[in-house]
Amino acid sequence: MKIYIAYTGGTIGMVPSDQGLIPDAAFADHLTQHLNESDELAHDFVITSYPTLIDSSNATPKDWQTIARDIESKWHDFDAFIVLHGTDTMAYTSAALSFMFAHSDKPIIVTGSQVPMYKVRTDAMINVMGAISACEEGINGVFLFFAGRLIEGDRAHKAHTSDWQAFSSPNCPELGVLGIDWRWRSTNVIKQPMVIQIPEMDEGSVTILPVFPGVQVAHWQGLLSENVKGAVLLSYGAGNAPDKDPALLTLLKAATDRGVVIVNVSQCGAGSVAAGAYAAGSALVKVGVVSGIDMTYEAAFVKLSFLIGLGLLSEEIRAGFLENEF
């Protein structure tokens, strides 16, 4: 197989500095050497480091666009793509790639590590080797591979700061689990034609509105600024937010009236939004908030950014969430 591996930054290729760990530009060479040492790996690897390597906490929607354009430019030259990325925002990037490469007919796998590769006790190679193994298995689509779990790209959530198992897939069983061998979830996927769409990503067009006890209009006003076109509302439980403060609901209504798409996602971390179940949730529906159903907040944020980037009208974006399209 011809496998393209892009190092975008992140702990996997970091080395110590006076300020703490920073990405190392020589990492691609180290990894190339490492992979070429093994006789068992009969693949053609092309491994590159991006010119500006980042800690993924600095990533913006523009970085998703850069990674996607890079993959697109090499699409016909490779059989599989592996993106080495920091874990902090890996779930956002894997979601972005899964929207941009919908129904991908090649594997695109995002991975990284909790501990850098230069350390003896590292999870770097086990994750890289797992990602390569997933490519060898002939699976197609966008996935996040971490600590033996192959998670759908738009279903992953960073769930632990320090466990090897840093990612969860709260509302969808992982496609595969790698131990000595792979264990696969049986799927009944209807093959659909692949669609690559890499929109211009506008930074700052999507925001997150947290719900917390005592939340006030002043807390959200700044977040719902003029240039915002989409917002993820991090609600309680099955999609509830306080309905006893009319000013909060008026603010949300004014935003939806001017075309801001507000998507309701639960801060529970797992389960679905059923916003009509309680009066406190129905109030949100009345002011035009749409349900994110069982999406992670990362996927909801990215889907909003993606659909806004495509230049869709707010009605079309709302429909995209309600019908679970795109």
Ligand code: ASN
């Ligand atoms: N701060 C790092 C990053 O996201 C964390 C990691 O990769 N484990 O780039």
